[in-house]
Amino acid sequence: MRILLTIAWRNIREHKVKTAIIGLIMIIGIMVLVVGNSFMDSAAAGIERYYIQNYTGHFMITGRTRGQLTLFGYQDMTAMERAVPRIPQYAEIVEFARSLPYVESINPQVSTTAMISRGDNMLGVSQLFGIVPDQYQKMFPDNVEILEGGFWEPGSQGVLLNKTVAEHLERRIGFALEPGDKILFTSxxxxxxxxxxxxxxxxxxxFKQSNVQLDMVSLMDISNVRALSGMVVGHSEPAELTEEEQVLLGDIDADSIFDSLDSLFAPVETEEDTLDEEYWLSLLGDTESRDLSNVEDTGAWQYLLVRLTDEKYLRQAQSDFANFFSEQNLAAETRxxxxxxxxxxxxxxxxxSIFNGVVLIIAVVAIIIIMNTLVISVTERMGEIGTMRAxxxxxxxVRKMVTLETLLLSGTAGTIGVLLGALILFILNRVGLEASNMFFEIIYGGPVLRPELSLSSVLTSFVVIIIVGIVSSTYPARIVMKTSPLKAMESSR
Amino acid sequence: MKKVHFLAAVLLCILAMSLVAQAQDLRHIEEILDNLDAQSRFDGSDFSAVLTMIVEDLEQGIEKMVVRQFRRDDGERFLLLIQEPVTQRGQGYLLEGDNLWFYDPSSRQFAHTSLKETFQGSDARNADFGSSSYSSSYEIEGYLEGTLGSFEVYIIDLKAVDDTVPFPYVKLWVTKDSNLVLKTEEYSLTYRLMRTGLFPKYTKVGNVVIPVQMVFIDELIEGNKTQISVSEISTNDIPDHVFTKAYIERVNR
Incomplete structure (x- = not known):
């Protein structure tokens, strides 16, 4: 092994240009990998930290449902077509949550989207989080910065308008909105x-830390958000359909409908009675039952956000809640x-993930370049290798010699690359990267990113460089193996 | 040389004749669209009816809605007053020319809305409740002749001329003999099929022909569909005050 190391080291030193080319490629590759991965890890960790601390908690409890249900409602094709389910037996779930020692705090919410208008003017849209201010602030004490006015008083109603939404509305109406102004929300x-x-x-x-999605969120009293979401005590009775109404239920085919028709005209009776004023004023009949069924369902919530004392309890908590839902036969789940x-x-x-894909492409290109340079290197030393074989x-x-030479080079270049990457990250951390536009704000997970060197990125980089080293030395080693010692010695003359 | 001139003249004649024939064909289709719009309008009389809507939703199940419709096409007015289900009773849509208002009795507030919006989360659009405007809102992109079931039809491709209609592209299946729309396919800007409409039953009220059975199929979410049947049709005069905000508020007291 010592001989192998000596020969490999000598070869690296003797072929300075080639060593410099391969080494430089590897150093740059590793540096990009370390900086890039640390950068993405810092952004991901930042996003996770600020979402858990400021918006979502460690997980949320919702009614059981299919599809991509988020704190902002469904985020798929069915977003406008489905209502977010209510949490069943909310009080029992809260009681269970409070009994768990690792649950630090809980916060219930309801979410809806509403159009905002004033007078005849449709002004814009806002996502609304229906909250109870005390509970919300207890769970997320540091996420809201009040610019004007404040939360509504306990027991009263109001909306705390997001600055971005307010600015958009103000541009449309031409004057500044102030606490005390009234606006219409339509959902x-x-x-x-x-x-x-x-x-x-x-x-x-x-929000102290925000992004384009959170910039659209305003906070509103729970009563109004429940009303806008249709969370009332009344519910529709199962529809009673006549035979004729049932004909077109389920899958229908246009051709078959029109195939079976003799005539498109149906005899319809027309009403010719003269109608008096009483008729026009009693058209709706009983409106009292309507008013009763539209009373707010005060126990209805869509989300229960849960924050744990420590993230390590996450799996245990999700498992405990799943067991509780199963035991109590509740159609609820954790997300x-x-x-x-x-x-x-x-x-x-x-x-x-896209960045990792780019890294993979860079690695393949690096392998090809390194392999090519190594092929030239071993071909030049064919005589020497032939003599050794003879x-x-x-x-x-010989195979070990070529591989060890590449690994030695990769290891040295990798270490230099990691050190340079760490230096760059140290500088970026001190300076801080400001998001110049919305795209970078999304990537950074906030307005400023201070990337830190992550252990996983260093380990990943070393694994990648060793794989690159091994893979790129296989082809040159095979060329050497295929050439007979006699031919090899002849080629050196 | 004479032969060449003769052939060129014949070709030009054929080309000119085909262009004339094409123009005549398009004029014929334009006339059909004019006819569709004219026969859907209650000019000189009012119209009222009860609409029964069966909304099939894969998630929510089947819901039945009963809506009172009052129309006065002179002045582009309509009032839709929801009677069932009970939680929505009294909610109303009032069209006054270009303005469509929605009224919520639980807050006693009106808010502006649009003819392009869906009606109460169903597959119907607010625009489906007025007279049609194919000739003024769309231009003809092309047409084919074909059959739908046992009916001979023109299949007409239309493109919206402005953004006042719910969908930018529409395909119509119109019967050749009586000029009735049997089927519509409505497309997005990217020409994705959004909704299919079927109109299997019509009735004649005076000179006006209206569909009394309509089916709107959501093509984005399989299984979602709304059928509307029209009954209690009347062409009696409707008092002017019915088409006002004040009336909706009064009837809800």
Whole structure:
């Protein structure tokens, strides 16, 4: 082994240009890998930290449902078509959560999207989180910065308008909105149809750490959000359909419908009675039952956010809740913070996957370049290798020599690359990277990113460089093996 | 040389004739669209009816809605007053020319909405409840002749001329003999099929022909569909005050 190391080291020193080319490629590759991976890890860790601390907790409890349910509602094709389910037996679930020693705090929420208007003007849209201010602030004490006014008083109603939403509305109406102003919120729900609520602005705020999705979120009293979401005590009775109405239920085929028709015209009776004023005023009949069924369902919540004393209890907590739901036969489930956070947080993770794909392509290119340079290197030394074979060196000895030479080079270049990467990260950490636009804000998980060297990126980089070293030395080693010692010695003359 | 001139003249004649024939064909299709719009309008009389809507939703199940419709096409007005289900009773849509208002009795507030929006989360759009405007809102992109079931039809491709209609592209299946729309396919800007409409039953009220059975199929979510049947049709005069915000508020008291 010592002889092998001596020969490999001598070869590296003697072929300075080639060593420099391969070494430089490896150093740059490793540096990019370390910086890039640390960068993405820091962004991902930052996103996770600030979502858990400020928006989602470690996980959320929801009614059982299919699809991509997030804290912002469904984020798939069915977003406008489905209502977020209510948490069944909410009080029992809260009691169970409070009995668990590792649960630090809980916060219930309801979410909906509403159009905002004032007078005849449709001004914009806002995502609304229906909350109870005390509970919300207890769980997320540091995420809200009040710019004007404040939360609504306990027992009263109001909306704390996001600064970004307020600025958008102000551009449309041409004057500044202030606490005390009233605006109309209109929502469309599949269960209760459209709903309108006039709500007083109690204040204007911004999330301390935000992104484009969170910039659209305003905080509103739970009563108004429940009303906008159609969370009322009344529910539709199962529809009673006549035979004729049942004909077109389920799958229908246009051709077959029109195939069986003799005539398109149906005899329809027309009403010719003269209608008096009484008729016009009693058209709706009894409206009292309507008013009773539209009373707010005060126990209804869509999300229960749970923060743990330590992240290490996450699996245990999810398992305990799953068992509880199963025992109590509750159609509820837990969703982790990443599912709760929705598209923006997911996008940052998606970009990391793209980055890893780019790294893979770079690695393949590096392998080809290094392999090519090594082929030239071993071809030049064919005479020397042939002589070694002729005086008794085994094939395995020569193969080991080539591989060890590459590994030695990769190891040295890798170490230099990691050190340079660490230096760059140290500088970036001190300076801080400011997101110049929305795209970078999503990647960074906030307005400023201070990347830190991550152990996983260093380990990944070394694994990658060793694989690159081994793979790129196999082909040159095979060329050497295929050439007979006699031919090898002849080629050196 | 004379032969060449003769052939060129014949070819030009054929080309000119085919262009004339094509123009005449398109004029014929334009006339059909004019006819569709004209026969859907209650000019000179009011119209009222009860709409029964069966909304099939894969998640929510089947819901039945009963809606009172009052229409006055002179002045582009309509009032849709929801009677069932009970939680939505009294909610109303009032169209006054270009303005469509929605009324929520639980907050006693009106808010602006659009004809392009869906009606109460169903597969119907608010625009489906007025007269049609194919000739003014769309231009003809092409047409084919074909059959639908046992009916001979023109299949007409239309492209919206502005953004006032719910969908930018529409394909119509119109009967050749009576000019009735049997089927519609509505597409997004990227030409993705969004909704299919079927109109298997019509009735004639005076000079106006209206569909009394309609089916709107959501092509994005399989299984979602809304059928609308029209009953209690009347062409009696409707008092002017019915088409006002004040009336919706009064009837909800």
């Amino acid at each position: 469309a729900s599949t269960i209760s149809g459209m709903r309108i609520r006039e709500v007083e602005i109690s204040g204007i705020f911004q 982790d913070w990443l599912q709760a956070a929705g598209a923006m947080a997911g996008l940052s993770y998606g970009i990391k 005086i008794g060196a085994q094939k395995s000895f």
